[in-house]
Amino acid sequence: MIPDWASERRRMVDRQLRKRGIRDPRVLDAMLTIPREEFVPHEHRVCSYQDEPLQIGYGQTISQPYMDALMAELLELTGTETVLDVGGGSGYHAALLGALAARVISIEIIPGLARQAEENLRRTGLGGNITVVCGDGSQGWPEAAPYAGISVAAAAPDVPEPLLAQLGDPGRLVIPIGDRWDQELRVIVKSDGAIHERIATFCRFVPLRGTGGWR
Ligand code: SAH
Numbered sequence: 001m002i003p004d005w006a007s008e009r010r011r012m013v014d015r016q017l018r019k020r021g022i023r024d025p026r027v028l029d030a031m032l033t034i035p036r037e038e039f040v041p042h043e044h045r046v047c048s049y050q051d052e053p054l055q056i057g058y059g060q061t062i063s064q065p066y067m068d069a070l071m072a073e074l075l076e077l078t079g080t081e082t083v084l085d086v087g088g089g090s091g092y093h094a095a096l097l098g099a100l101a102a103r104v105i106s107i108e109i110i111p112g113l114a115r116q117a118e119e120n121l122r123r124t125g126l127g128g129n130i131t132v133v134c135g136d137g138s139q140g141w142p143e144a145a146p147y148a149g150i151s152v153a154a155a156a157p158d159v160p161e162p163l164l165a166q167l168g169d170p171g172r173l174v175i176p177i178g179d180r181w182d183q184e185l186r187v188i189v190k191s192d193g194a195i196h197e198r199i200a201t202f203c204r205f206v207p208l209r210g211t212g213g214w215r
Pocket of ligand 1: 056060061062063086087088089090091092093094107108109110113135136137138153154206207208209210211213
């Protein structure tokens with residue numbers, strides 16, 4: 001039997017997002033319409049709307065829906081921005097950001113996953129304003145900088161300097177910082193030349209690789 005994905009999505013948005021305090025109507029709307037099951041490998045598809053991360057191959061995961069929504073909400077996008085998505089993975093978070101901003105660059109370090117993200121975005125027709133690139137996102141993607149928003153889906157030891165440099169003013173960077181098991185999700189806001197930082201929550205992401213990551 002094919003699950004009723006639309007009602008699974010509604011239930012996920014009500015129980016996992018609204019009840020936990022996600023309020024941005026654009027984020028809630030996007031999470032209600034993007035077919036997450038299309039970004040999840042076949043063998044895990046029935047679990048697409050469960051309250052947890054799922055394996056997407058290469059030892060990587062698509063984040064828990066709540067974490068996707070929270071990170072997107074923290075960027076406070078209005079639809080005019082160019083956004084950098086570090087850790088493209090399945091392409092789901094890029095699709096979410098694509099629904100909320102004008103343009104998205106999604107950078108993924110594992111070639112097989114970059115191809116998968118591209119294919120998922122093409123098949124769902126959601127990739128129109130999204131460019132998937134393969135490379136070390138801990139160095140950002142200077143070609144399209146500055147970014148009004150940067151979202152990082154893998155945990156770094158510290159905030160990589162190139163990401164701060166490529167963040168626009170005003171701009172918002174959301175990034176998990178910490179080791180394999182113990183991380184804080186930081187929100188870094190650049191405004192009028194000043195940088196403010198706060199911790200949004202505690203979390204557990206896969207490690208960021210590359211020069212600015214855990215290598
Ligand atoms: N946003 C993804 C979640 C992917 S998990 C989704 O919606 O599915 C984090 C991803 O970050 C993994 O795919 C991993 O390969 C990637 N990654 C880790 N270090 C990276 C780096 N330095 N540059 C780009 N991608 C990186």
